[in-house]
């Protein structure tokens with residue numbers, strides 16, 4: 001069976017500095033992988049390299065998404081192929097209503113896949129349903145994307161986008177940051193609803209807390225640009241207890 | 253909404269650097285010989301069968317113009333214009349007087365069809381499926397120096413509204429034209445306005461009598477077709493007491509290597525409680541990416557809020573022209589009158605834009621509002637130049653100005669030059685300005701959701717200009733939105 005995501009010996013640099021130093025990771029369909037690690041380990045870098053953010057140079061290794069060479073695709077093609085990144089800091093777009101953004105994104109992906117665009121009434125219906133499930137005030141759909149949204153609203157909005165776009169691989173970067181416990185539960189609940197046999201997820205987090213709500217199948221420790229330890233969900237609890245100091249010294 | 257999608261589709265279908273309206277129509281035309289002289293002024297006046305006073309008016313302007321110098325204060329650069337190397341009059345040869353639209357040269361009808369402007373009323377009426385509540389639009393089509401067709405005249409006449417080419421109005425309503433022509437932009441106002449006064453060829457005349465709400469949108473589509481020909485349009489709109497009219501102009505020109513001059517004058521007069529809404533979607537040929545060719549758009553537009561509580565609102569979407577020199581302004585004379593200026597000015601390639609407004613508060617308790625959105629891309633230069641002034645007697649004058657500039661890439665320039673002069677201590681002027689670069693992070697966010705780089709720019713820009721786009725009549729907002737994306741093509745890596 002082809003893995004959903006296969007990363008082999010990935011090396012990448014940003015601003016002339018090598019950040020990823022030979023990273024290996026395999027995610028199969030239906031699995032949730034947590035990536036934990038100290039600040040500055042390269043967790044966000046990994047998410048940006050996978051999603052094709054400009055400014056990151058791949059200096060070695062290869063990545064396959066459903067068997068296809070990820071680096072042969074433009075960033076928007078990767079999205080259309082089902083790669084979704086939930087941003088740690090979602091961006092604001094003044095003047096563009098959330099619903100407009102959702103429609104533009106969904107239909108851009110559909111066109112790229114050679115599918116028919118979703119009509120406005122159908123889209124509205126679908127978005128309303130999802131918003132309801134995620135406890136999102138429908139009024140938010142008319143507000144400019146992320147402008148003046150609270151931290152919780154922004155993360156909920158990321159989850160809404162994820163639910164609408166139905167990606168194959170979700171990468172969640174520090175989805176828990178800036179959320180109080182209630183908001184965290186709501187967002188985690190939304191993410192859990194997206195667990196599916198065909199879908200894989202990479203949940204990046206610094207703290208174990210999120211993993212009480214989104215329970216992973218596999219936990220990895222990323223330090224100094226590579227995966228240094230892999231275990232079951234109990235590894236997260238261990239890490240919580242002993243901290244990352246061990247890995248930091250290892251890296252140094 | 254759906255329009256954003258259309259914008260994107262449009263962008264996808266069109267090649268970079270392709271100006272969609274750059275074709276030339278093959279019609280036989282009658283042209284004045286090149287050059288400018290009293291004889292040419294007489295020739296134009298004679299071609300139009302104008303009354304004697306009009307000829308005198310033109311000649312006076314011409315003599316005045318000979319003593320004037322081309323303005324140099326704008327932040328634009330172009331080689332000297334040889335005013336003797338232009339044709340000042342060009343008209344399609346067939347049928348100067350049309351009994352009905354059926355007599356319009358089919359080639360010209362086809363041109364407007366290609367431009368998406370319906371000139372046959374029955375087609376407009378039959379329509380395809382129109383969204384509910386969509387209004388009909390009367391069109392005056394000006395081709396080079398003459399108006400070739402004006403639709404819905406009969407229906408407008410029944411409502412008491414006069415909407416006709418100004419050349420026709422000079423013959424049919426000379427007293428009205430004589431009373432108002434030059435009353436807002438005097439013959440000696442500025443170099444280009446004076447030139448226009450001497451040689452203007454056609455444009456629209458609108459008169460909305462007291463208490464009448466014009467039953468439909470009025471619009472004029474200007475098309476320059478001939479080469480080496482200047483277009484000197486003249487538009488005059490008068491709104492009687494308590495009346496309302498919404499007017500839109502659109503303009504396109506073929507793609508040519510030499511620059512062409514368009515020097516228009518538009519005058520608006522609003523009486524007590526009258527309101528004029530004037531919208532422009534300017535899409536003259538901008539020249540190619542290296543800056544070869546394109547229209548010099550040197551335009552004087554001014555509205556006179558003559559009556560108490562009158563209101564004039566300018567909305568412009570400027571995407572075309574090699575050079576734009578344009579400051580639609582309001583003279584706020586009537587007590588409690590108000591002026592508005594909403595502008596989207598986009599420059600790409602080597603385009604140069606120097607545009608803005610003047611709000612002159614003369615009467616008491618007058619208010620004005622300026623919202624300007626400048627977008628510069630490529631190697632273009634985009635300047636907002638504005639003046640807000642309060643006369644000594646303008647007690648309680650208020651202005652709010654917001655100027656936002658967005659830069660795409662790092663080889664373009666955005667400049668803001670606001671002037672303020674308050675001679676009355678009670679005047680309150682507020683000014684806000686921002687300049688920002690289009691954010692790479694925001695673009696990446698969009699791209700990560702599946703939009704192409706170009707679609708992402710289109711989306712962000714449409715958001716940036718939304719406040720102004722909303723001011724356009726609905727029918728045109730969609731068109732303008734498309735145009736914005738098209739004109740920004742090739743602006744990103």
Ligand SMILES: Nc1ncnc2c1ncn2[C@@H]1O[C@H](COP(=O)(O)OP(=O)(O)O)[C@@H](O)[C@H]1O
Pocket residue numbers: 014015017019037038039040041042043044045046055
């Ligand atoms: N654009 C950039 N320019 C320079 N250094 C960067 C850039 N992005 C990330 N880095 C550096 O790369 C390292 C890894 O960062 P990051 O991937 O954000 O770590 P994490 O998400 O694990 O906290 C850090 O030392 C950070 O300073």
Ligand SMILES: [Mg+2]
Pocket residue numbers: 043044045088174
């Ligand atoms: Mg991070």
